Amino acid sequence: MYVDIGNALASVADPGVTRSELEGIDDQVAAAHSRIAEGRADNEFGYAALNLPALVDAGAIRRAVEPVADAGTVVTVGIGGSALGARTITTALTDDAGDSHVVLDNVDPDEVEGVLADLSFEDVAVNVVSKSGTTAETLANFLVVREAMDEAGVDWTERTVVTTGQSGPLADLAAEHDLPTLAVPTGVPGRFSALSAVGLVPAAILGCDVEAIMEGAWEAEATLGPSLFDCPGYAYGAVSYALEARGASVNAFMPYAERLEPFAEWFAQLWAESLGKDGGGQTPARALGATDQHSQLQLYRAGRRNTMVSFLTPRERPGVEVPEPDAEALAYLAGTDLGELLDAELQATEASLAEAGRPNVRIEIDRLDAHSLGELLYGMCAACIMAGELAGVDTFTQPAVEWGKETARDLLQGEETERTAAVEDKTELVVE
Template identity: 40%
Template sequence: MISLDYNNMLSTRLGGRGIDPARLEAMAGRFRDAHADTASRRDSGEMGFFALGDGGETVSEIQRFAEGAGQAFSNLVVLGIGGSALGTTALRTALLHPLWNELDDEAREFFPRLHVLDNVDPATFSAFLDHVDLRRTLFNVVSKSGGTAETMSQYLIIRERLQAELGDGYRRHLLFTTDPEKGVLRALAREEEIATLPVPSNVGGRFSVLSAVGLLPAAMAGIDVAALLEGAREMAKRCESDDLRTNPAGMFAALQYLAATEYAAPIHVMMPYSDRLRDVADWFRQLWAESLGKQNTRDGSEVFAGPTPVKSLGATDQHSQVQLYMEGPFDKTITFLAERDFEKDVQIPSAYPHHAELAYLGGHSMGELLRTEMLATEAALAQRGRMNMTIEVPRVDAHAIGGLFMMLQIATVYAGHFYGVDPLDQPGVELGKQLTYGIMGRPGFEEQRAEWESRAAKDDAFVLR
């Protein structure tokens, strides 16, 4: 079972700093309201991610594709950005061999290599196209709207390359994961007879990892999709309680909210002590930032709310960031992500007994060292009055990852209620998209583009060349 140890968030453990337990206890009533509001929005169908753990026909469709047409390919390439890519990357890092794409076919049990192209840097993209064998590759274009500039530019380039190489056979090398009814990808799929998978209309991109967005790549790479969904279902069930003390998602949200708004710690560091959990922190950054960083509350009041999520990695960042966390401003909480049992461990040989600096390592393992460093960092932070907590999974497997995804998604919507904002929208992101369309010459945006160019000209005196 996933555990949440929040002792080191409390003033009783931090020498007077940290959250007063009485203040946390007083959040119980607010949490019941947050829980009721979330349940109402879930039951109305507004928060569709809750239902993803139930699977359904889409999962059967995914498995049929993965076990059928999907077997014809040696490479699966996901074209997506943000919520269309980060969850898949986290799944790949957590649940596949660390060198998966470098293994030969037999070592991968003939499952395809899995690549995620989530940016439009031309150097990276062109190098990949020069490397990949198009005839053995399936491109999964992931965009719910079908209007994501980065993803659609990738698609247009890939489509042209496929047509030049394969003629009319290009269609077999494309799969669209998009809205079930609307959007340009859905229209193109109908026009060109391209295979599709649906993203439920009531599931936003950053909440979509347990939909076809993440499940199709997972299934094609041999990840146990059923276990992922079982873990998510069990966590959702565990979070049905409106008792703050027994609801891990509620407790995580309440503690982080109090730390940010009442204890001057709006920076939330997520620090996995596991390379396999590294990209879960990247996925969480988008979830937390895009959901909670809002100018207006749900009733339209101006608030400029939101914590700042930061990614760190233990033990690597003990040597780059922890000095700041130990002795810098008291404006951060640190959430450690840990696995209780490593799937594989490596023994450290005993050598150089006459050098105390090395002799103490002998007879231990790398897993012991990593866990000890995490425990030592927790203790050191607590001694300095720095708030920290630990989320621990029994082991990094599909069941645990599904539960972890669901817990953090539910925590995010609870936090949205505490802040008074809508965790499901992203108006700031949409403005950036509109300006991009304007600069690129999309009809209807000429005035915005002129204003942008004028503003740039005014600022030119302040550019060092």
């Protein structure tokens, strides 16, 4: 993983960071790194996420999924961190992830009904993921899936792998039916758990190189140190923090690889849920290169000066040769390939933003493979934790999310609480 922060410097961009300011921030990074190291040593909640490379047993995951390793399709039933990491990994590493990995992470009845209608349950492995075992959306969807399998004459207990905490209704169900079960790591918030059984089970079922993913994470872990100038993850977290403090309240995350588009969604949860505290935190916006050069880029180059753009790209990519064009006006395409064109689009977009004085950062991986993906996931978790330390927020909690969960549960149970009163007291101004 490589991070180029040159276009975030004040000599290029406004808002931007001067070199002397970066030196001052580096002193803060050193102090934050000491706190992070202390938290890791004590396996404290949240900081334990950076210990996952030493804790995750890829072999144990493979052994647990052996009963369903013949599946052509994996259905992940989870929400938020219990689904986004898994989808990110399989989309990046499999050519047909859209067909071989289905994620039910919402309770939209149209979507659920449509997904289930297209499945051949004899060929399906179900991975239900919930740390507490009580997540309303996840358990409701799992019950619907289970019933659909029963109606199709498929024994759901033979096709289901459970990922959950040490106790709870889902753990009890798994024990009752002797289901293959993997543990959600203790002390690791869901959005930081991609590099664990939470994110790796579907990849293991589909034959992805789980061991290489963890090797990449190991490599990223080895870069953690007291200076942002020696650690790509810390560099990204520190510069994002500095730019936000100077007015970049939006972080537009823009991969230049279709198979990394779900990574932007994973990043959006990580960044928003971790750093959106105390009236601060960057709003993550998702974009895709080169597609969104033809839409969102107009705003980022010519709109308010409140956005940093984060590019993500592999250094190596497959080439697809562009055929000889028939029109003279397209002669410049002769001898090129699509990968070369996409790289040129990225370079042009960077230059466009820099020319307009808009801050942007480039994140690169060697290639789109398991090792680089593990390195990237770990590096961005470290970046988020560093940004949280510098901002002085509790990176690992999500009180606003919990408020919403508890309110929905109260409504479904018919309980009258202060939260349900807030629902009833909604101000309305209806235009018909």
